[in-house]
Amino acid sequence: MLGEVPIFELGVMIVALALGAGAASYFNKSDIPFFIISGMILGPFGIGRLWEFHVGSTTGAEHFIEIGAELGIIFLLFFMGMSFSLKKLREHRGKIAVVGTIDLLNFAPGILVGYLFFQDIVVAFLIGGIVYISSSAVISKSLMDLGWESTPEADQMLERLVFEDLAIVIYLSVLSAVILSEETSVVSILSHVGVAMLFLVILIFFIYMKPEYFNRLLKTRSSEIFVLRAVGFIGLVAGVAMILGLSEAVAAFFVGIAFGATEHLAKLQQALYSFRYLFGGIFFF
Numbered sequence: 001m002l003g004e005v006p007i008f009e010l011g012v013m014i015v016a017l018a019l020g021a022g023a024a025s026y027f028n029k030s031d032i033p034f035f036i037i038s039g040m041i042l043g044p045f046g047i048g049r050l051w052e053f054h055v056g057s058t059t060g061a062e063h064f065i066e067i068g069a070e071l072g073i074i075f076l077l078f079f080m081g082m083s084f085s086l087k088k089l090r091e092h093r094g095k096i097a098v099v100g101t102i103d104l105l106n107f108a109p110g111i112l113v114g115y116l117f118f119q120d121i122v123v124a125f126l127i128g129g130i131v132y133i134s135s136s137a138v139i140s141k142s143l144m145d146l147g148w149e150s151t152p153e154a155d156q157m158l159e160r161l162v163f164e165d166l167a168i169v170i171y172l173s174v175l176s177a178v179i180l181s182e183e184t185s186v187v188s189i190l191s192h193v194g195v196a197m198l199f200l201v202i203l204i205f206f207i208y209m210k211p212e213y214f215n216r217l218l219k220t221r222s223s224e225i226f227v228l229r230a231v232g233f234i235g236l237v238a239g240v241a242m243i244l245g246l247s248e249a250v251a252a253f254f255v256g257i258a259f260g261a262t263e264h265l266a267k268l269q270q271a272l273y274s275f276r277y278l279f280g281g282i283f284f285f
Contacts, residue, residue, distance in 0.1 A: 012055055016038040017285060030142060065285070069282055076140045077140055081259075108128070110128035110132060136247075137283055200246060207258040215262040234255050237251050
């Protein structure tokens with residue numbers, strides 16, 4: 001009976017998130033580990049091994065959690081973008097390129113270990129990517145919890161995250177072509193990467209050259225319309241980015257930069273904070 005009602009599963013999940021947040025507050029710790037542990041306990045490999053019920057056992061709950069997790073990373077990076085600026089990104093582009101290039105060396109240990117264990121170069125490169133990429137969600141949430149989102153150290157971390165997310169687009173395009181496609185031509189790979197990068201360039205162009213468009217988009221007296229426009233635009237841009245093979249986190253980050261430069265910054269932070277916290281919790285769960 002319990003496993004037939006998706007809303008019950010979602011209720012259990014949100015109660016678990018609330019208890020985890022309460023425990024984190026009591027111990028004065030980040031709530032990320034508490035959310036992750038809650039998901040492990042209430043998931044298919046926790047309580048699901050002992051009982052037929054677990055959170056996500058029904059199709060409805062499973063789909064909601066999957067989409068909620070996507071929204072979590074989107075809103076976390078959107079909020080980080082609001083505390084950043086395109087001017088900083090432009091001024092530090094040389095340093096980002098150098099640090100990002102050095103950061104690519106993190107591929108090497110993963111490739112080495114992967115090849116050592118599996119004796120397969122494709123599997124080795126897959127493990128190399130796992131070792132290389134940083135968790136945008138963990139880093140951004142940790143910075144927010146610590147109140148460091150507007151510090152120079154946070155800027156350096158975010159700049160590296162942007163480089164990593166762009167590098168991973170090329171990496172995934174190449175590996176996807178090798179693993180999933182019958183054709184692995186250089187032209188098909190380059191066209192896939194090119195389309196994703198073109199979308200990002202167009203987005204950055206509008207942020208830099210037409211900031212008034214974003215200000216006008218959010219200008220309304222109705223709080224309901226304000227929230228619907230903001231969330232709708234964030235979701236639409238992130239969705240298009242995913243379709244084109246670009247990280248939804250990167251797209252949301254740049255939308256955050258665009259909205260953060262408008263006169264509606266304080267209103268956005270107040271209106272969308274609950275979205276960030278709820279869906280961010282679902283992401284870690």
